[in-house]
Amino acid sequence: MNRFAAVAAACMTLTFAAATPLALADPPVDPAADPGPPPDNGVVASAEPGVVTSPDGWTLTVVAKDETQLPVAPLTTAVSSREYLVGGTFTGTVTGSGKTSLNGGTLEAGYQIGCGIELGQVRLIGQAGVNVGGLSFPATGPVFAPALSFPLSGTIEIHPKPGTVSTVTVDKKTFKAAPVRVTLKDTHIKVDGCVGQSFIRSYATLTSSTTDTDDIVAYYGVTKSV
Template identity: 75%
Template sequence: MKNKLLALVAAGLAVPAITAPTAIAQPAPPAPPLPPPADAGPPPDNGIVASGPPGTVQSPDGWVLTVAATGETQLPIAPLTTAVSSREYLVGGTFVGTVTGSGKTKLNGGVLEAGYQIGCGIELGQVRLIGSVGVGTSGSSLTGGLVPTGVNFPIAGKLEIHLKPGTVNQVAVDKKSFKAAPARVTLKDIHIKVDGCAGQSFLRSYATLTSSTTDTDDIVAYYGVTKSV
């Protein structure tokens, strides 16, 4: 009997253990695609503007005049007056004029002028009141008469605003006289301001180079890219 029990125990040890099946982890579902970024609008204005092509001309006596600009900036800023009809800009740039070639005449120098042109779509004209202004009193009745207790100024009429066609204002920032080219004018953080502008405004730089001889003047102009605000 004892031998049978030992045999059964040995047989039980020989049976391989049966384990519960383990669940295999399933891969996580892919994340949904991110929504497109919201439109943040145009980037803030850093003031950097492109320069226009150089102005160049060859004089009848053989000299070649060239005027150009580089590194231009035009940044609209809030006017100190806080008036909605005022326009103010912070501008800068480098303007260079050269005279080259082998002309037949003797050069006596010249002038390099740099500045800005401001265009206004609609300009404020006359503002006036059409009507009348009166004076009125209010009071309390007492024995012996009326005692005034308040004064008012009634206004009857309308405010009339006359708008004029747009104008262009030219502001010369610097005029540099020179004896021998090249000549240069560099501007940095110059305030340009115009008042009475009711419509859209436009700004562009300009530069003129005048080369002189004993009996002649030759002039060439440069105009920058127009910026609207």
């Protein structure tokens, strides 16, 4: 009986040891295996075209493609300046069988830059004074030793204002007959006085003219936060 119990205990011990998983150490992490997010190349998606049909029967379309918006360090190195390197192709067309004669029009392309907080008034408040002293009363009698001091103090007051939207027109093309196109490549635009987060988007406005009318359609690109 004791021999049977010893054999059974040995079998149970062997089975338990075989079922125990082996503890393996985590493999070392290679820093080169995780390069992180890729750098911003400035490429942005274009929004849907702007389309309108005039009461005269003309269809105006303005579209953009190959847009880029890359934030760069301002040449002034001022922390309140925002500068971007932008590009894109903006095209306007006028199609259809209108009842009036077209006299051409314009295609304007540019960018709108929104600033979360705008730098308002900055004031420097200072005070200066002159102190004269040095009179003492020792046991031998009063003694006057001239002493001068010039205390200075100052404070800086900054008054931020709610953010604003700045419109930067890059080009305005006049045409006699559509289609009309404006292409931008590596164009610098900037705004000053911005101390908060900034936002940028492209825009293009197509104007088609007749003798007595102007029809306008606008395109607004995808907003990019910086």
